Amino acid sequence: MNRTVKLILAANLFVLAVLAFVYPHLMVGPGKLIPGHNTLESDCFACHAPLMGADSARCVSCHKPADIGRLTTVGDPVLKPLTSTPFHQKLINEDCIACHSDHAGVKRFRVQGRFNHALLQKATRDECQSCHKSPKDSLHQQITGSCGQCHSQDKWTPATFDHAKLFELDRDHNTRCVTCHVRNDYSRYTCYGCHEHTLESIRRKHIKEGIRDYDNCTECHRNADEHDIRGEYGNALGERKGKKDRKKRDHD
């Protein structure tokens, strides 16, 4: 390679190096910053720590976690908050990059609008109503709390709860949740919430069959069919019925 070519090459590469330092957002930046960070576009190290990437500590030097969702970085009230409830105050740690990316070219590879509930403190994570409103349908309007019984924090649907596995809500049991789940407490139920079942009638029927432990109805009964009996007593009754049928056949 002759000397002139070497000089031309060196000069060109030098110019490019200078341009990279003067206009880093154009030369090396992965796309435009979000509009709120326009003024930082040529100051990479306002957000990036050398060799470590975007640094949350630098984010919170402007965005105080206590103010996020309430006040802007200059102390004015946030007029149109993006979420109904500020929640940054209740995060387990200050890892801004876990959810946020500023450069357009980086955003393209991120799933937008997905919030990882695991980043919330445990107490806040279980208080869904502090951030979410209940759906307006008739089922959800009857329920308060305990969202986690049916829904995961990863996805709202599919709901994970199948009532029929515990008890079929057939036409005889097409009733309001609160009839069985008093005060919308889904951790317990009662079968004496309607006029059909009374403690006295249930006791009489079970004693007649020699059953004394009948507090947990759904252990044996999973639907309105009183002959469809599950569990220990279901097996015992099945055996007794089998013996009766055999005796009847022998007798015949």
Next chain:
Amino acid sequence: MTNSTSSLWRRHVLPFTFLLVLLAAATLAGDYLLHRLNLVWVGRYLGIPGTLLIIGSLVYSLRKRKYITSGNPKTLLTLHEIGTWVGSLMVLIHAGIHFNAILPWLATVAMGVNVISGMVGKMLLGRSREHVLGQRDHYQLRGLSKAEVERAVFWDAVTLDAMTKWRKVHIPIFIVFAVLALGHIVSIFLFWGWA
């Protein structure tokens, strides 16, 4: 059309054009597939194996300049050609996935020019080799074995005048590409979130 023109077209220009068109087609197909399979993120990382393949293929250059003495130069040249072609394909798919900054795109353009230059070199080498092959009888007369004749023809071909002139163009193009690519890699190391 004379016999020699027809031969030049068939044996050199056509394969050169085919490899170039294939590179462009494979890039477009790769880009399309990644989008179709929702695997665009893969393209983001294809630059790494692509760059490693290109760097690995430089073993041939070291062998040619006698910085290393082991390895069959002809095999290494074949690996150099395949490595740079596949590596360039990966880098092109990587570049096509996102268009953001100027520096990496300059590096991509320099790489493209480098690939074309390399293919021209391959074509010239083929021509030179044919020229030198005419001297095979001369070597055989000197009592050299077949393998020694092959090696002697290869070295004669790569040092032929046309190849020397081509190298004067190819090396600066490669240096530009290497420096621009290095700038891009350094900037990634500097700003990427490794934690």
